[in-house]
Amino acid sequence: MLKGKTPLIIALGLGLLAGIIAWSAIKKKEADVRKGWNLVPVVVATQDIPEGTVITFDMISQRQVPEQFVTSSVVKPDSANYVVGQKVLVALQTGDALLWSQFETTKAAERLSTKVQKKVRAVAIEARNTTSVGGWVRPNDHVDVIGTFRDPQTDENVAVTLLQNVIVLATGKVTGTTNVNLIPENQREYNNITLMVIPEEAEILTLAAELGSLTLSLRNEDDVDMIEERGRATITTLLSGERTRVLEAKRREIIQIIKGNPTEKSAASAP
Incomplete structure (x- = not known):
């Protein structure tokens, strides 16, 4: 029979071993679940944001999340400038992903007249x-x-x-x-x-x-x-081809200027 502290040591060892095995199993399960996930960036809050706050760039950042959890309602980094300057309708906590539904939609119903400059129509x-x-x-x-x-x-x-x-x-x-x-x-x-x-x-x-x-x-x-x-183009100018030939020569000249390098052309044509 085991005497003294030996049984306690063995029990602690077995408990520790069981804990390690369980922890390893959990990590393996997490790895299996995460395997194949494609991470994509989304916009998240970098601080707690009270309801009604106007969003600024220093309040947001981006974080990688599994693609399968990202829907069209999530704000992506390339659209972050659209939410900056808008008020949030709900309070956000640090790390929360920003959703389009959390913002006022006044910009979707904007007035065109405000964009028309004075003295124009x-x-x-x-x-x-x-x-x-x-x-x-x-x-x-x-x-x-x-x-x-x-x-x-x-x-x-x-x-x-x-x-x-x-x-x-x-x-x-x-x-x-x-x-x-x-x-x-x-x-x-x-x-x-x-x-x-x-x-x-x-x-x-x-x-x-x-x-x-x-x-x-x-x-x-x-x-x-x-x-x-x-x-002006008419059926007569189309059929005669006279104006077409003049314009074709003009077009070729313009396209050569765009595509070619004038310096290289001058050097190539020099004796």
Whole structure:
């Protein structure tokens, strides 16, 4: 028979061994559960945030969480700027993930009139994929407006650039400052585009829309050059090809400037 402290030591040893085995089993189970998880970043609170607080950048950070727990209602880091400056509707604790439902949705129902500069007007025109650069036109883009009409004097179709370098104010219900995460998915696509023009140009657009169809051509935002002497395309110019050849030479010259390196060209052409 075991005497003295030996039984106690053995019992403690067995208990410790059982504890180690249990701890190992738990860790293995956790590892098995975590195995295959893809971690993605989400926006979380870095401090306790009372209800009604206006969010600032120093109140939030990002943390990696399993992708399977991240839904469309969770704020992602690339959308953090949309929640900064907004009030939270509920109190948040440190480490809580931010949800879109926790914020006021006033920006989703913003007033377009507040974005119209003084002495200019907002005018909407119909837009389809074929008339809005395949749907690539976005708020704050710069566009030219091309009108296609039937000439009453010659009774032939004519296309002419009506307005140049016009700023897009909105596409459907989306403006340049709209938080699209607060807009239902079916409302993000658009069938009209709102342009910011002066009152006289608004008259031109209104009449042009009644007489024919309008198409937008997209500009680089840094390209503010205006065509002083605008030509127009007619069936006659298309069939004769004369204007087409002149414009083709001009286009090739412009594209070479964009794609080529003038220094390299000069060096290559030097004797």
